[in-house]
Amino acid sequence: MKNRIIIIVMAMLVTTGLFAQEVFFKDSFNDNKNNWPFLGKYNGYSVAIQNGHLRIESTEDIAVLTYIDPHVYKEDYGLSAKMILEKGEAEGLIGMRFGMSNDASKYYTFLYNNEGDYAVHKYDRKTSVLFEGSTEGIVKPMQYNDLLVVKQGDVFSFRLNEKILYTTTIKNTFGGLIAVKTAPKTTIMVDEIKIYDHKAATEATLKSINALFDELVAPIKKGGNE
Secondary structure, rough: HHHHHHHHHHHHHHHHHHHHHHEEEOOOOOOOOOOOOOOEEEEEEEEEEEEOOEEEOOOOOOOOEEEOOOOOOOOOEEEEEEEEEEEOOOOOOOEEEEEEEEOOEEEEEEEEEEOOEEEEEEEOOOEEEEEEEEEEEEEEEOOOEEEEEEOOOOOEEEEEEEEEEEEEEOOOOOOEEEEEEEEOOOOEEEEEEEEEHHHHHHHHHHHHHHHHHHHHHHHHHHHHOO
């Protein structure tokens, strides 16, 4: 019984520990205070902030995005985006861009689709594939998926729904802009975008887990398991 209590409490701590992080930038899309561009309806696409979401729709054979400069200049960070494919082609790659130049012409992308594929690309006048894969059970079709890019110095790791997919070294990105994009003839809903101190949050959570574990295990060692 005591062992089960320890497992439950530690699982709750791992989850709630993420809320103790230092946040550098966050947008839950309750309004457009961060000035995302291209809001409105246009020929073949629309961009809107509604009901606590950023909604990007493409009705023609064009990819659509919107981007901002979050003004975050940190050596280490976690960049997360929570999004869902609302409707459209299941094979269309959706996701986010980061390290984007001020003119939006050069960038890195982290993408996935509802068929379970995911990819990391670099675009510098031409597309370079850094990583592509497909693993059953990682992508949640027609559900919210969590994309996370963790930067620690020159090392970047790419995580989808808490699963590490790929790690690489990037000496220099092209800039500080970030973007979210939908594929041609698809519609996405973005629930939240956040940039935070991922390393500090992880270390604080692990420290709390270790302290709690020592506190809970000590009485069990004395009295035995139940």
